[in-house]
Amino acid sequence: MENNIEILAPAGGYDTFVSAINNGADAVYIGGKSFSARKNAVNFSDKEIINAVKYAHLRGAKVYITLNTLLKDSEIKDASEFVKFCDSAGVDALIIQDLSVLAMIKNMNVNLVPHASTQMTVMNTEGVKICEKMGYTRVVLARELSFDDIKNISEKTNCELEVFVHGALCVCCSGQCLLSSVIGARSGNRGDCAQPCRLWYNLIDYDGKKVFKTPKYLISLKDLCLVDEVGKFKEIGVKSFKIEGRMKSKEYVSLASNAYHTAKINGSVSSETVAELENIFSRSGFTKAYFNSKIGRGMLNFDKNNDEVYKNIDENVLKKASEMAKNEGVKRKIEIYARVLKDEKILVKFSDDFGNGIFYERDIVPQTASNAPLTYEKLYDAFAKLGGTAFSLEKFSCDLDENLFVSAKDLNSVRREGVRLLEDKILNTQNRKTVKNFEYHTENKEIEKCGFTASVRTSEQLETVMREDVFEKIFVPYELYKKYEKNFKNDNRIVCVPYDTFGDKMPDLSGIERISATNISQLGICREKEIFAEASLNITNSVALDMYKNLGVSCAHLSNELTIGEIKNMKKCIDTEITVYGKIAVMLTKACVVKNGIGKCGCKSEKFLYIEDRLGKKFPVITNKLNCTNTIFNSAPIVMSDRLNEVKNIGVRYLRLEFTDEGKDLVKSIISLYKSGGKCGFEFTRGHYYRGV
Known part of the structure; x- marks a missing residue:
């Protein structure tokens, strides 16, 4: 099999990084002390990043830094300084989510290349194409794609594609999970996920009854393993x-790196190797997840918690993995030539198979030997001592006069200096550009007024909202638009494109003038329309907002994870919107909670099921019909009816009332509440407007 593919391993600390390289990883992704989506990993200091790059590059491997969290305006300067540091350290690429970091890479003239993180939720051909157009050299595809989806994307695009093949699976599409954020202010988009998906939940059916006598792990997926599918992907x-696991042990990383390296070379691994991978870390066994489109309860740890993940690791497997972690790995083969002649300074040449070479003349003149003169064997032994370096001696030659003597100390000194010079040659082969400081200027559009919008989920809500004159815009799901298409007015109604445009299953948007984009891919296919951006695009700073403006967005719903102060301080180059009422979406999942729970599809229903946590909080679940996925909403609505004077003075153009599972009477009373500016009498939340993440 061809071996030009890349095995990309994780490392949460330096020792794990070394183990990954030495066990066959072609590249390793790591995080710095800030802006990394694994905040609780050990992560790398600046000095460790420098050492990691040197270690990898000397062994022909690459280093990618994960700068894949959302940035606030207050963090832009520090993030740009970190980008500059990564460039100076020789990092090969940045894995990024926030478009402000892409702006930094393009603006600062750095040598780094951008990789689009899976946090960007790129799930189809159009998504890859728009990333490629923006300047990304690689896209990390959403985990929810099948083999056929990926094949189709590969055939239609030129961008490098990266896929997850091993490790933990989030049940939610990466970048779309706010569950940890709304429950405990620990945001996955900020690298601090508390993994509430691993807890048990009750399932409440359409009639309000519990489906199971005991709670189930309804949204806890097994770990992914596609080691026997590497050949198909190639x-x-x-x-x-890509192997997941920056929070995992070096034993796990060593074993996984070695297994996938073996699969890369041989096309397969033994069943024993798969069993070892499962034993070192898995949640109740492995799954192939979405690879073969067989989506069902078998993907889940449905009846079990995850305690056994940390128990019962076979002693022999752990011992083997521990030994692997000590591997020195494959070394770079070099050739050394030494010229040791009478009355001349010693001259050496060190070279590798990649065209890197140095000549080095040392100010040492051999003496006449009184006894035990230098021989070829003695010279060879002196220069072959390459332990602790990235090199192994492949070939040695010399020109040596007879009856000469050079001390062992001097020969060792010549060898060490030759190694150092060759290392410098290898590490400095790239012509680096002159880096600039990050300067990015955005406009701040003045708004004339602040008005209300509404979004609906059901026919009943739409009919109720349409009777009101308070709303400047009404956001309507694509399914409802199709139902009311003949009577649909384009004056103030915007069609929300479904979240779940996986593969190339896109809805027919012909004849629609205004759309609200839920995914970056939709910006490419809707260029001729007026585009509104949903909160799912995760816009948290002025630079990212301006980048979306350049992609054709005329109005953007800002991230639901921003505070009032952060929104107020943001420069807004286009109209913006925030939610002042509603149960915000906290998950988009392709693993259907409805079908996995009650055994049948809920696509034909506008009704909601609920998952209930250990505190009795009920989270509404609705089925998205385009690709049979679920959206899970927060248990309590944001309410800001008594804070309207405050939110009307933070520079946003629209205040949205977002209706999910409310009946028509509750919709009417909520609208009245916002007209009067009164206080509500039911359980609610202020969201992140006063606490942030």
Whole structure:
């Protein structure tokens, strides 16, 4: 099999990084002390990043830094300084989520290349194309794609594709999970996920009854393992195979790196290797997840918690993995030539197979030997001592006069200096550009007024909202638009494109003048329309907002994770919107809670099921019909009816009332509440407007 593909391993600390390289990883992704989506990993100091790059590059491997969290305006300067540091350290690429970091890479003239993180939720051909157009050299595809989806994308795009092949699976599409954020202010988009998906929940059916006598792990997926599918991915042109696990042990990383390296070389691994991978870390066994489109309860740890993940690791497997972690790995083969002649300074040449070479003349003149003169064997032994370096001696030659003597100390000194010079040559082969400081200027559009909008989920809500004259815009799901298409007025109604445009299953948007984009891919296919951006695009700073303006967005719903102060201080180059009422979406999942729970599809119903947590909080679940996925909403609505004077003075153009599972009477009373500016009498939340993440 061809071996130009990349095995990409994780490392949460330096020792794990070394183990990954030495066990066959072609590249390793790591995080710095800030702006990384694994805040609770050990992560790397600046000095460790420098050492990691040197260690990897000397061994022909690459280093990618994960700068894949959302940034606030107050963090832009520090983030740009970190980008500058990564460039100076020789990092190969940045894995990024926030478009402000892409702006930094393009603006600062750095040598780094941008990789689009899976946090960007790129799930189809159009998404890859728009990333490529923006300047990304690689896209990390959403985990929810099947093999056929990925094959189709590969055939229609030129960008490098990276896919997850091993490790933990989030039940929610990456970048779309706010569950940890709304429950405990620990945001996955900020690298601090508390993993509430691993807890048990009750399932409440359409009639309000519990489906199971005991709670189930309804949204806890098993771990992914596609080690026996590497050959198929290679055939369709996937560039990089990614192993999850920056929070995992070096034993786990060593074993996984070695297994996938073996699969890369041989096309397969033994059943024993798969069993070892499962034993070192898995949640109740492995799953192939979405690879073969067989989505069902078998993907889940449905009846079990995850305690056994940390128990019962076979002693022999752990011992083997521990030994692997000590591997020195494959070394770079070099050739050394030494010229040791009478009355001349010693001259050496060190070279590798990649065209890197140095000549070095040392100010040492051999003496006449009184006894035990230098021989070829003695010279060879002196220069072959390359332990602790990235090199191994492949070939040695010399020109040596007879009856000469050079001390062992001097020969060792010549060898060490030759190694140092060759290392410098290898590490400095790239012509680096002159880096600039980050300067990015955005406009701040003045708004004339602040008005209300509404979004609806059901026919009943739409009919109720349409009778009101308070709303400047009404956001309507695509399914409802199709139902009311003949009577649909384009004056103030905007069609929300479904979240779940996986693969290339896109809705027919012909004849629609205004759309609200829920995914970056939709910006490419809707260029001729007026585009509103939903909160799912995760806009948290002025630079990202301006980048979306350049992509054709005329109005953007800002991230639901911003505070009032952060919104007020943001420069707004286009109209913006925030939610002042509603149960915000906290998950988009392709693993259908409805079908996995009650055994049948809920696509034909506008009704909601609920998952209930250990505190008795009920989270509404609705089925999205385009691709049979679920959206899970927060248990309590944001309410800001008594704070309208405050939110009308933070520079946003629209205040949205977002209706989910409310009946028509409750919709009417909520509208009245916002007209009067009164206080509500039911359980609610202020969201992140006063606490942030």
